[in-house]
Amino acid sequence: xxNNQPVKRVNRQTWHFxxxxxxxxxxxxxxxxxGEGPLAHLFDKIHDDMYAGQQTWEDAERQLMEDAVxxxxxxxxxxxxxxxxxxxxxxxxxxxxxxxxAEKLAMPLLGMYGACSTSMLTLANAAxxxxxxxxxxxxxxxxxxxxxxxRQYRYPTEYGGQKPPSAQWTVTGAGAGLVGIGGNGPxxxxxxxxxxxxxxxxxxxxxGTAMAPAAASTIQTHFQDTxxxxxxxxxxxxxxxxxxxxxxxxxxxxxxxxxxxQVYNDCGLMIYSPDQDVFAGGSGCASSAVVTYSYIIDQLxxxxxxxxxxxxxxxxxxxxxxxxxxxxxxxxxxVALEGGS
Amino acid sequence: xxNNQPVKRVNRQTWHFxxxxxxxxxxxxxxxxxGEGPLAHLFDKIHDDMYAGQQTWEDAERQLMEDAVxxxxxxxxxxxxxxxxxxxxxxxxxxxxxxxxAEKLAMPLLGMYGACSTSMLTLANAAxxxxxxxxxxxxxxxxxxxxxxxRQYRYPTEYGGQKPPSAQWTVTGAGAGLVGIGGNGPxxxxxxxxxxxxxxxxxxxxxGTAMAPAAASTIQTHFQDTxxxxxxxxxxxxxxxxxxxxxxxxxxxxxxxxxxxQVYNDCGLMIYSPDQDVFAGGSGCASSAVVTYSYIIDQLxxxxxxxxxxxxxxxxxxxxxxxxxxxxxxxxxxVALEGGS
Numbered sequence: 001x002x003n004n005q006p007v008k009r010v011n012r013q014t015w016h017f018x019x020x021x022x023x024x025x026x027x028x029x030x031x032x033x034x035g036e037g038p039l040a041h042l043f044d045k046i047h048d049d050m051y052a053g054q055q056t057w058e059d060a061e062r063q064l065m066e067d068a069v070x071x072x073x074x075x076x077x078x079x080x081x082x083x084x085x086x087x088x089x090x091x092x093x094x095x096x097x098x099x100x101x102a103e104k105l106a107m108p109l110l111g112m113y114g115a116c117s118t119s120m121l122t123l124a125n126a127a128x129x130x131x132x133x134x135x136x137x138x139x140x141x142x143x144x145x146x147x148x149x150x151r152q153y154r155y156p157t158e159y160g161g162q163k164p165p166s167a168q169w170t171v172t173g174a175g176a177g178l179v180g181i182g183g184n185g186p187x188x189x190x191x192x193x194x195x196x197x198x199x200x201x202x203x204x205x206x207x208g209t210a211m212a213p214a215a216a217s218t219i220q221t222h223f224q225d226t227x228x229x230x231x232x233x234x235x236x237x238x239x240x241x242x243x244x245x246x247x248x249x250x251x252x253x254x255x256x257x258x259x260x261x262q263v264y265n266d267c268g269l270m271i272y273s274p275d276q277d278v279f280a281g282g283s284g285c286a287s288s289a290v291v292t293y294s295y296i297i298d299q300l301x302x303x304x305x306x307x308x309x310x311x312x313x314x315x316x317x318x319x320x321x322x323x324x325x326x327x328x329x330x331x332x333x334x335v336a337l338e339g340g341s
Numbered sequence: 342x343x344n345n346q347p348v349k350r351v352n353r354q355t356w357h358f359x360x361x362x363x364x365x366x367x368x369x370x371x372x373x374x375x376g377e378g379p380l381a382h383l384f385d386k387i388h389d390d391m392y393a394g395q396q397t398w399e400d401a402e403r404q405l406m407e408d409a410v411x412x413x414x415x416x417x418x419x420x421x422x423x424x425x426x427x428x429x430x431x432x433x434x435x436x437x438x439x440x441x442x443a444e445k446l447a448m449p450l451l452g453m454y455g456a457c458s459t460s461m462l463t464l465a466n467a468a469x470x471x472x473x474x475x476x477x478x479x480x481x482x483x484x485x486x487x488x489x490x491x492r493q494y495r496y497p498t499e500y501g502g503q504k505p506p507s508a509q510w511t512v513t514g515a516g517a518g519l520v521g522i523g524g525n526g527p528x529x530x531x532x533x534x535x536x537x538x539x540x541x542x543x544x545x546x547x548x549g550t551a552m553a554p555a556a557a558s559t560i561q562t563h564f565q566d567t568x569x570x571x572x573x574x575x576x577x578x579x580x581x582x583x584x585x586x587x588x589x590x591x592x593x594x595x596x597x598x599x600x601x602x603q604v605y606n607d608c609g610l611m612i613y614s615p616d617q618d619v620f621a622g623g624s625g626c627a628s629s630a631v632v633t634y635s636y637i638i639d640q641l642x643x644x645x646x647x648x649x650x651x652x653x654x655x656x657x658x659x660x661x662x663x664x665x666x667x668x669x670x671x672x673x674x675x676v677a678l679e680g681g682s
Binding site: 006007008009010012013015019056058059084085089092093094095096099100102103106107108109110111112113114115121125128129130131132133134135136152181193194195196197198316317318319320321324326329331 | 347348349350351354356360397399400425426430433434435436437440441443444447448449450451452453454455456462466469470471472473474475476477493522534535536537538539657658659660661662665667670672
């Protein structure tokens with residue numbers, strides 16, 4: 001055995017970032033519906049059209065991801081050449097939003113896929129690479145678009161297909177975060193990487209029920225690995241459990257002795273107001289990314305929140321897996337952010 | 342700025358692994374066609390049926406990935422509980438092979454997508470996490486299956502669609518590697534992470550031409566970042582440029598002053614014999630994974646090869662992006678392996 005053991009930075013499923021890793025800057029770009037929601041004043045760019053000036057919805061989603069990253073660079077006062085690597089993913093088959101955007105950005109790309117957990121999957125890995133000296137600066141980015149998601153996962157929107165109230169509304173947006181050592185912005189302190197959890201739920205129109213157990217698994221593991229508890233945090237958010245999954249998660253956590261009542265919210269419930277006709281609430285990679293990279297960062301930077309845990313939740317199904325009668329495997333990845341100097 | 346700067350382990354696009362990171366074990370599982378090829382004697386498991394005992398081809402591909410990982414654990418003399426994390430991806434929409442397999446393995450999952458570059462994308466990141474102390478042991482795995490890929494990317498095989506000679510044959514197989522500090526097995530010394538390269542090629546039946554420039558970009562960057570050259574290596578392989586892309590890569594490298602003639606081969610040309618009716622050669626995540634995790638590791642362990650560079654190449658298109666008239670963006674990630682104590 002080698003004497004040259006690396007510093008141990010992991011405890012079970014949780015990574016520790018000990019090198020003053022910071023979320024130095026962030027930016028979000030969204031579509032019109034999100035621009036009419038309660039957090040609109042915090043979004044960097046709001047498009048008033050689902051096509052974002054493009055010819056297809058897929059090109060529109062690329063425009064959103066490009067907007068988020070370019071705005072991020074501007075806000076940070078750097079150019080693309082100052083960034084070593086981009087970690088990104090989206091909901092589209094073969095991650096095409098990510099691939100085409102990364103080509104334009106001319107940055108090395110690590111393509112990742114965690115469905116709606118991708119925001120924290122990419123952020124955690126960006127933090128790990130920066131902490132370990134594999135990048136001076138890394139960008140974590142992801143996107144989703146209501147129309148591209150409907151086309152691919154369900155039906156073209158022109159079909160006018162009806163949905164049950166447990167269904168969710170894919171957020172049209174992109175979020176990007178810049179990770180580096182030192183500087184301003186919240187510290188990224190821990191990340192808990194999730195296991196795939198499948199409780200046998202089969203209904204693709206009820207993702208909240210399917211994903212809540214994965215969120216519970218990751219958050220409980222996070223507490224056990226770090227010695228933390230709900231009381232450590234001012235805010236714990238899930239990405240998109242929404243109206244159906246939210247109470248289920250609270251119940252699952254309480255059953256293990258964790259009372260989340262004072263601190264728990266869900267990005268899919270935060271991004272839209274109740275009168276916006278979004279069924280159970282927002283979903284998509286952008287649900288957690290847009291709320292985190294605007295509202296949560298803003299609250300941390302202004303000292304209104306001190307400790308936040310963002311647990312992004314993903315349903316790892318595909319139309320083929322559902323058609324073949326499989327249940328819905330889910331995953332959740334959580335990142336701990338700490339405001340202040 | 343913080344005084345607490347991490348050790349710098351990156352030079353431009355290349356990561357350096359300085360903690361005696363090893364590919365401690367590897368395993369591959371394949372389908373019948375691969376089992377009739379020139380490397381068959383080195384494969385751990387050969388299925389004599391494309392269904393691998395399952396009801397669907399998608400389930401068969403999961404069986405292959407599961408076989409590769411379980412065989413890997415056996416060969417290494419460990420259980421799943423001894424593994425901290427799995428980094429994996431496949432060609433199927435939403436990475437379903439990976440997701441369902443990771444659920445059965447009960448390991449934390451980092452889902453990655455690089456099309457046919459996924460083998461080295463996952464291996465490089467596994468090495469980075471282990472080198473940095475984020476995992477004691479990490480598995481890198483990927484898969485592809487001829488029938489699942491045909492169904493998704495092209496046409497159901499029953500259709501009997503004709504293909505041009507530039508087309509390639511998706512390898513049915515899965516490969517997995519175990520990464521840890523010390524022990525036996527080749528050292529993982531460097532990894533060069535690629536940028537997306539798009540030279541405007543649009544023909545999805547000619548991936549070799551599309552991907553060769555990405556491979557050239559990554560290999561040239563690798564040489565520049567490390568001060569190495571073709572002469573450093575006994576063997577440099579690309580993942581699946583195959584018969585059309587192979588000569589193009591040699592030419593692109595020669596144009597920059599790098600003569601690859603003595604050392605260059607391609608996994609898509611190595612995995613099948615010329616009489617196996619595979620058009621231009623093998624492709625798919627498994628092309629590079631199966632050849633690397635069997636033949637190349639074997640040659641390194643037996644001292645027949647000393648320095649190998651594996652450059653896995655991926656075409657980042659989707660059926661939708663092609664249908665919408667886009668060209669084919671590509672990427673290549675390279676990992677340097679060194680045999681001996």
